[in-house]
Amino acid sequence: xxxxxxxxxxxxxxxxxxxxxxxxxxxxxxxxxxxxxxxxxxxxxxxxxxxxxxxxxxxxxxxxxxxxxxxxxxxxxxxxxxxxxxxxxxxxxxxxxxxxxxxxxxxxxxxxxxxxxxxxxxxxxxxxxxx
Amino acid sequence: xxxxxxxxxxxxxxxxxxxxxxxxxxxxxxxxxxxxxxxxxxxxxxxxxxxxxxxxxxxxxxxxxxxxxxxxxxxxxxxxxxxxxxxxxxxxxxxxxxxxxxxxxxxxxxxxxxxxxxxxxxxxxxxxx
Numbered sequence: 001x002x003x004x005x006x007x008x009x010x011x012x013x014x015x016x017x018x019x020x021x022x023x024x025x026x027x028x029x030x031x032x033x034x035x036x037x038x039x040x041x042x043x044x045x046x047x048x049x050x051x052x053x054x055x056x057x058x059x060x061x062x063x064x065x066x067x068x069x070x071x072x073x074x075x076x077x078x079x080x081x082x083x084x085x086x087x088x089x090x091x092x093x094x095x096x097x098x099x100x101x102x103x104x105x106x107x108x109x110x111x112x113x114x115x116x117x118x119x120x121x122x123x124x125x126x127x128x129x130x131x
Numbered sequence: 132x133x134x135x136x137x138x139x140x141x142x143x144x145x146x147x148x149x150x151x152x153x154x155x156x157x158x159x160x161x162x163x164x165x166x167x168x169x170x171x172x173x174x175x176x177x178x179x180x181x182x183x184x185x186x187x188x189x190x191x192x193x194x195x196x197x198x199x200x201x202x203x204x205x206x207x208x209x210x211x212x213x214x215x216x217x218x219x220x221x222x223x224x225x226x227x228x229x230x231x232x233x234x235x236x237x238x239x240x241x242x243x244x245x246x247x248x249x250x251x252x253x254x255x256x257x258x259x260x
Contacts, residue, residue, distance in 0.1 A: 026158045078204055
């Protein structure tokens, strides 16, 4: 049962270049900073970065799982605080956790957190789900 | 800088966007979602980003998309998106302000089906100076 202060078990997703390419195709966001290392370096980035919306989509998957399905997610917001850098040939972690901050009227407010390599990459992530 | 008289204005996308099962399947595959009967919570970005990109890139508005970084994102979902849904899309430039040499633009987009809003999204875009 979900009550205030319920915490959910941490989950680790892995992001690599292939997943970033799949997300580019699935979302239609083909910005080269997410796929072309030379281009990413040329605009001052340390390497190819994952789409902020890919990290949010993975946090969204975590949210759907804890809510018991995507249809129960009513609100979801996040701030992209640091880029997730994806060097070639590496699986980079996205570690997600959540806590219930309030329960009322059949809805739960959730606060979520996501880090990559120990650095907070998503901040102020909040959601409201049906319970 | 974005044209000041575009702030507060609402722009309507020209075409209906129809969601297909294969679009939902592809999005679900990326995130490891096995339930493809409804779209995942952030799926609507696929529609709204494309629409708002078209609107904001109009020379009369003047947003330089090549300098845009996504600052934050919010979704309000009245009901889940399913394959076969057709949406009209409107985007409103809610605010634009200069902060520390960058321009921060907030865009609200609404996806409506049969005249009723199904999903509202707010995107904060940082246009690097």
